[in-house]
Amino acid sequence: MSPPRVLVIGAGFAGVECLHRLERTLRPEEAELVLVSPEDYQLYLPLLPHVAAGLLTPQSIAVSLRRRLRRTRYAPGIAVGVDHERRHVTVRTPEGHERALRYDILLLAAGSTTRLLGIPGVREHALGMKTLAQAAYLRDHVIGQLDAAAVATDPAERAERLRFLVVGGGYAGTETAASLQLLTSAAVRRFPRLDPAELSWHLVDIAPRLLPEIGERLGDDALRALRARGIEISLGTSVARLTPRSVELTDGRVLPTRTLVWTAGVAASPLMTTVETELARGRLVTTAEMAVPGAPGVFAVGDAAAVPDLAKGGDAVTPPTAQHSQRQGKAVAYNIAARLRGTAPRPYYHRDLGLVVDLGDKYAVSRPLGIGLTGLPAQAVARGYHLAALPTLTARARVLVNWTLKAATGDDFVSTGFQRGRPATLPQFEHAELYGGGGADAAPPEPE
Structure with missing residues (x-):
C-alpha cells in the first residue's frame, strides 16, 4: 500500500x-x-529590484529546488x-x-x-516585476530605451524613451523606482549623446502616502530621499489609460513615455x-x-x-x-x-517583525522590531536581513559576491536580449491566461 x-x-x-x-x-x-x-527554483522575490538594476544576477535569487528538497518529487x-x-x-x-x-x-x-484593475492599456502595454523573467526583461528594456534614445533624431521620441514611470508606492514599486533610477543615472554617462538631465523618473500611487506599511515618519524620509534624487512622486494619483507611447493620469496629465512599470498591488x-x-x-x-x-x-x-x-x-x-x-x-x-x-x-x-526597504546609494528605511532606522544603518539592516532570509548558503554567497563586485567594479549595462521577440504582457509572463476556459470545468484524465 x-x-x-x-x-x-x-x-x-x-x-x-x-x-x-x-x-x-x-x-x-x-x-x-x-x-x-x-519553475524548478524558489524565487527570493524581495530582491527582484536588484536583478532589474543589475546588482544581482538572476541565478543569485533563484534557489534550486533540487538543492533544497532531497525527497520531494517535482512535477513541472x-x-x-x-x-x-x-x-x-x-x-x-x-x-x-x-x-x-x-x-x-x-x-x-x-x-x-x-492586480490589473481593469485600466485600459495596462494588460497590453505595462511591464511587471513579479517574476524573474520580468525583472530580466525590464532591465533589458530600460537599457534598450537608452540605446534607442542615443540615436534618435526626433526630440519627441527621445523624450518618450527617457521618461520612465513606476505605478505603486508600496515596497515593490518604491524599490523598483529607486533601483532603476540609479541604474539609468549611472548608465547614461556611458552614452556620449545623452545628457543626464534628460532622464525623467516618476513614481505614481493612488495612496496619500508613500510606503504606508512602514509608518508615516519613515515614509516621509523615503519620499524626501527619492525626490532629492530627482524622482517626481505623485500621490493620490493613478493611471486612467496607457498606450504604447503615453500614459494618461487621473489628474489629467498626459506623459509621453515608452516605459510604465506596474506594481500596484497583487x-x-x-x-x-x-x-x-x-x-x-x-x-x-x-x-x-x-x-x-x-x-x-x-x-x-x-x-x-x-x-x-x-x-x-x-x-x-x-x-x-x-x-x-x-x-x-x-x-x-x-x-x-x-x-x-x-x-x-x-x-x-x-x-510582524517589521519591514526593510533598500533604496540603494547607501540609503534605506527600515523598521526592525518597531525601531525606525534610515540611511546607512537601515541599509545594513535591510541587506543583513535578506542575507539571513535566503534559504541556502549558496544563495547567500552568490548574493554577497554580487553585491561586492557591483560596489567594486560598477556595471557594464549590457542588454542580454534573452527575451527579445517573446511576448511581454503581464498576463503572459504570469500565466494568467491559463485560467479562462477549461481548467476545473474541463474533463481531466484519470488521476495519477
Whole structure:
C-alpha cells in the first residue's frame, strides 16, 4: 500500500518551507511528497529590484529546488483546477497537456499575480516585476530605451524613451523606482549623446502616502530621499489609460513615455476560484490552523490564503508578505504532519517583525522590531536581513559576491536580449491566461 500523498502547489516561500520541514519531520513511509510548480527554483522575490538594476544576477535569487528538497518529487506544470470532492488537481504541463494529480492532503501555496484593475492599456502595454523573467526583461528594456534614445533624431521620441514611470508606492514599486533610477543615472554617462538631465523618473500611487506599511515618519524620509534624487512622486494619483507611447493620469496629465512599470498591488492566484469554497477578496478563507473549511484535507497559505491574524485580532487576516508566507509554511508543515499522525494542530500566530526597504546609494528605511532606522544603518539592516532570509548558503554567497563586485567594479549595462521577440504582457509572463476556459470545468484524465 502506497503512503498518503501530500501535494503542494507552488514553489514560493510557503510551499518550499513546508516541504523542507516535512522532509525532516516525516519518514518516507509516512507520506509521499509532490510539488507542482512551473519553475524548478524558489524565487527570493524581495530582491527582484536588484536583478532589474543589475546588482544581482538572476541565478543569485533563484534557489534550486533540487538543492533544497532531497525527497520531494517535482512535477513541472501549472495547477489550473482543484476538485476537492474527487481529491485531484488538474495540472497543465510545459507541453500544454493536462494531467490530473490525486492527493490525500493538498497545500495551496500558489501565491499571487499582479492586480490589473481593469485600466485600459495596462494588460497590453505595462511591464511587471513579479517574476524573474520580468525583472530580466525590464532591465533589458530600460537599457534598450537608452540605446534607442542615443540615436534618435526626433526630440519627441527621445523624450518618450527617457521618461520612465513606476505605478505603486508600496515596497515593490518604491524599490523598483529607486533601483532603476540609479541604474539609468549611472548608465547614461556611458552614452556620449545623452545628457543626464534628460532622464525623467516618476513614481505614481493612488495612496496619500508613500510606503504606508512602514509608518508615516519613515515614509516621509523615503519620499524626501527619492525626490532629492530627482524622482517626481505623485500621490493620490493613478493611471486612467496607457498606450504604447503615453500614459494618461487621473489628474489629467498626459506623459509621453515608452516605459510604465506596474506594481500596484497583487491578487491571489486565479486557481483559488476553482476550489469552490469561501473567498475573501480572492483569497481562500482558512481557519487559524490554515485548513480550508468545506474542503477536507485542503490547506492554504501565503498570498493565496486569508489566514486569521491572531496577533492583531478581530477580523484581520495576515498580509501577503514574504515574512508571513515563510512562517506559515513552517506552521502548516506541523499541522499536516499532525493530521497524518492523528495529533492536534496548532493555530498560526506571528507578530510582524517589521519591514526593510533598500533604496540603494547607501540609503534605506527600515523598521526592525518597531525601531525606525534610515540611511546607512537601515541599509545594513535591510541587506543583513535578506542575507539571513535566503534559504541556502549558496544563495547567500552568490548574493554577497554580487553585491561586492557591483560596489567594486560598477556595471557594464549590457542588454542580454534573452527575451527579445517573446511576448511581454503581464498576463503572459504570469500565466494568467491559463485560467479562462477549461481548467476545473474541463474533463481531466484519470488521476495519477
